[in-house]
Amino acid sequence: MLLSINGLGKGYDSGGARVEVLRGVDLALEPGETVALTGESGSGKSTLLHLCAGLDRADTGRIEVAGRDLAGADDATLAALRRQAVGLVFQQFNLIPSLNVGANLAFHARLSGRDDPAAVAALADRLGLGGLMARYPEQLSGGQQQRVAIGRTLAARPALILADEPTGNLDEATGDAVLELMLELVAEAGAGLLMVTHSPRLAARLSRRVHLSGGRLA
Structure with missing residues (x-):
């Protein structure tokens, strides 16, 4: 089991x-497996993602990521787990x-010791960024910046990807295209994806949906 929460x-x-x-x-x-996590604003979706990434600590219960218990x-x-096994994609691009x-695309791969310039170049082409490698974030559109953010995560080849509203800052058409590409790349890598979204339409694109309400999943 890639991610186990009890x-x-x-x-x-x-x-x-x-x-x-x-x-x-x-x-x-x-x-x-790709799982959509839905729920009302303030229901705890981002909190759950942060706990899975080891960015916050649970009061009770157990989380295992790739067989490693986060408790204690x-x-x-x-931090080493995030470098080696967990990739994060947020609504804010954080480039x-x-x-x-x-350099942004290769950043996490270098931190994880998996830097592969040829693989990064091929990934950039898949993301439609091959001709933009020398540009800086401020010179990119929102959709291009999110493609860089997704590519930066995937370049490190994480086993688990945690995405918090990754298309929330994009218009519908751009968001759909970015999500489609992310799902293709995740499938090719054999990674698992847990994605927070408010959109039932986007949630339907993933293999399974869980809903958080009243602090519990259904």
Whole structure:
């Protein structure tokens, strides 16, 4: 199992009261599977993604990523897990403005020790970025920036990709094209994808959908 979540609970203190965001969440995701995570705003979708990435810690329950238990792992171990096994794609592109497209694409691959210039060049061509490698993020459209963000994640060949509204800043046509390409590349890599989306239409493009409501998945 690529991602295994059992009995996951997470809460926050707000205005002197305890707010339980996740209540006993269970979820399993296998290699090659794509899962859409839907739910109302504030339902805890991003919180769940952050917990899976080791960016936050659960109050209760267990998360295993590629057979590794996140409970009790120190920050250095979690950072190494993100470099080696987990890829993140967010609504905000989070590109490094001082690096050109080529360097941004190769950034995570270099951190993970999987830098392969030929593979990055081939990926850039697939993403429609082959002629833009010397440009900087500010010189790109929103759709082009998101393609770079997706390519940067995939270039490191992660086993699990966590995507939080990856097309949320794009118009519908551009978002559809970017999602289609991302799904193709994820399938070719045999990776697993857990993607947060508010759109039932986009969720239907993935192999399975789970809905978060009242802190629980259905």
